[in-house]
Amino acid sequence: MLVAFRYLLREELRFRKLLPWLVLSFFAFLFALNWNRFAPEATAVDKYVNVINLLIFRLLPLSAAIYSTMIIAQEVEQKTIVYLLTRPIPRWQLIIGRWAATATTVVVIAGLGLVAAHLGSKGGMSFILRDLLALALGAAAYTSLFMFITLLFNRALIICVLFAFGWESSVPNLPTGLQGLSVLSHMQAIAKHPDGVQSGGQVLDLIAGLLGKTDMNPLTSGFGLLVFSVVMVGLSAYWFSTHEFIPREDSE
Amino acid sequence: MIQITNASRWYGQIIGVNDITCEIGPGITALLGMNGAGKSTLMRLITGQMNPTTGSVKVFGEEPFDNPNVFRKLGYCPEIDNFYEYMNGVEFVTYMAEMAGYSRSEAKKRALEKIEMVGMADRVKKPIKGYSKGMRQRIKLAQAMVHDPEIILLDEPLNGLDPVGRHEFLSVLGHLSEMGKTIIVSSHILYEVEQMTRSILLLHRGRLLATGDLRVIRDLIDKYPHKVRIETPKPREVAGKLTQLSGVVSAKVDDRNEVINLEVNNPNEFYEVLSRLVLEDGLPILSFTSPDNNLESVFQYLVEG
Numbered sequence: 001m002l003v004a005f006r007y008l009l010r011e012e013l014r015f016r017k018l019l020p021w022l023v024l025s026f027f028a029f030l031f032a033l034n035w036n037r038f039a040p041e042a043t044a045v046d047k048y049v050n051v052i053n054l055l056i057f058r059l060l061p062l063s064a065a066i067y068s069t070m071i072i073a074q075e076v077e078q079k080t081i082v083y084l085l086t087r088p089i090p091r092w093q094l095i096i097g098r099w100a101a102t103a104t105t106v107v108v109i110a111g112l113g114l115v116a117a118h119l120g121s122k123g124g125m126s127f128i129l130r131d132l133l134a135l136a137l138g139a140a141a142y143t144s145l146f147m148f149i150t151l152l153f154n155r156a157l158i159i160c161v162l163f164a165f166g167w168e169s170s171v172p173n174l175p176t177g178l179q180g181l182s183v184l185s186h187m188q189a190i191a192k193h194p195d196g197v198q199s200g201g202q203v204l205d206l207i208a209g210l211l212g213k214t215d216m217n218p219l220t221s222g223f224g225l226l227v228f229s230v231v232m233v234g235l236s237a238y239w240f241s242t243h244e245f246i247p248r249e250d251s252e
Numbered sequence: 253m254i255q256i257t258n259a260s261r262w263y264g265q266i267i268g269v270n271d272i273t274c275e276i277g278p279g280i281t282a283l284l285g286m287n288g289a290g291k292s293t294l295m296r297l298i299t300g301q302m303n304p305t306t307g308s309v310k311v312f313g314e315e316p317f318d319n320p321n322v323f324r325k326l327g328y329c330p331e332i333d334n335f336y337e338y339m340n341g342v343e344f345v346t347y348m349a350e351m352a353g354y355s356r357s358e359a360k361k362r363a364l365e366k367i368e369m370v371g372m373a374d375r376v377k378k379p380i381k382g383y384s385k386g387m388r389q390r391i392k393l394a395q396a397m398v399h400d401p402e403i404i405l406l407d408e409p410l411n412g413l414d415p416v417g418r419h420e421f422l423s424v425l426g427h428l429s430e431m432g433k434t435i436i437v438s439s440h441i442l443y444e445v446e447q448m449t450r451s452i453l454l455l456h457r458g459r460l461l462a463t464g465d466l467r468v469i470r471d472l473i474d475k476y477p478h479k480v481r482i483e484t485p486k487p488r489e490v491a492g493k494l495t496q497l498s499g500v501v502s503a504k505v506d507d508r509n510e511v512i513n514l515e516v517n518n519p520n521e522f523y524e525v526l527s528r529l530v531l532e533d534g535l536p537i538l539s540f541t542s543p544d545n546n547l548e549s550v551f552q553y554l555v556e557g
Contacts (some may be wrong), residue, residue, distance in 0.1 A: 006349070011336070011338075014338070023449065078334050082330045082332060086301065087321060088321070088322075088323040088324040088353060088399075090320055112531035241318055244301065244303065247332070
């Protein structure tokens, strides 16, 4: 399992693959630095919280969607899956090792954004650990869900991106009760950013998924994301161990 | 070692292999068949990439699908030409060795050994994306052997190799066979197979058409007249001389007046006489080929008689 983890992590953290995310982190830094253009009275904490909600939390599902395809779907697409499936390593270990690598990569990417937001806003130091925990649990939930989707469908990336920007943009803005169906809402509950933060206006709050009232318990949300991740990883491991994964043109 | 019992595999409405029963033991066995005959499907069943729709496939008495016990003793060199292109040869084979359960240092040691064995030691530090087809084939063989498996399956391994590469590849296979390994090689080229082994499994449209010694098939072919195509600037003169030979059944000159199509009963004897006529009597022949020397003809003989 560790070998599968190590090699995929190494591939995912190659500079070429990280470069777009480094650019986005730099963009987050610039965004935080210039936040006062949207809200002239904003404090350092306001800037930090807004950049985290608008960029880092929102980009997490996108990076999770892209990297989750590398767990199995990309191997099938590139036909290199054959090398992995003919090695003496049980399939459940292979997929769990590769999922752990992908979740770690997504946390690293989000961590870069977190640091960039902090440096740009010169604030939010007291929230960094909670935000990192929210991002880690969010990354686990998103990657495990997307991994399962990539095992089930051929054009999974489209479904994952639709989920990331459709479902996750609308559900958190709905009235209380339905928010529990969104990973983003749970992340916001775990992060527990202070009330009264000066926002950048209704449109930006809509994008950040802050229009709905979040009164979920952080502990319940954290536990919920953890259980959800475990269930999705378990389902994926079962599915991968019992189904054939053969490059498409070879299976017809 | 490998037992296949009434195994069939369907891809939706299309059948990949149909009711195959056979046993494969040590030595080199060739899976021979035209493209689409079911060779790769059979390989995938043996390597546990897929399950048979009906029947069973057992390797060392166990079903291979998701079975680490089987994969510890089985190496597979696939037909695909895909790799982790950003890695170099050593990194790739080391990765495969680590996936087989070896520590990092042991895996690298084994990778270097096998890479040397396939004659790639001097060029292996370059990224795989810059490798020629022959180099890629060798690296695939190295990864299949890296954990010293008892069974090695090679899917069309000679594709893309130059004559020197082929010779080296065949000597590695011979060496492995002498070590008592079970080697299964798939190919659609009869000539290639003859250089490796006499033991064959002949597949045609998903069915196992014949098993056993290649010579039996050759003898079977020899019961029927062979076709020989001769290109010459003087077809009528040459045809006149050749029809006087005892084994020649018929001779036809084509419309362009450049080629003679012959049917001969004993091809070996005919080729000997033909060489003598060219060397001693100066028979003007530009080239000659035998369309019968391809697998399709063998199948036609076996299927249609």
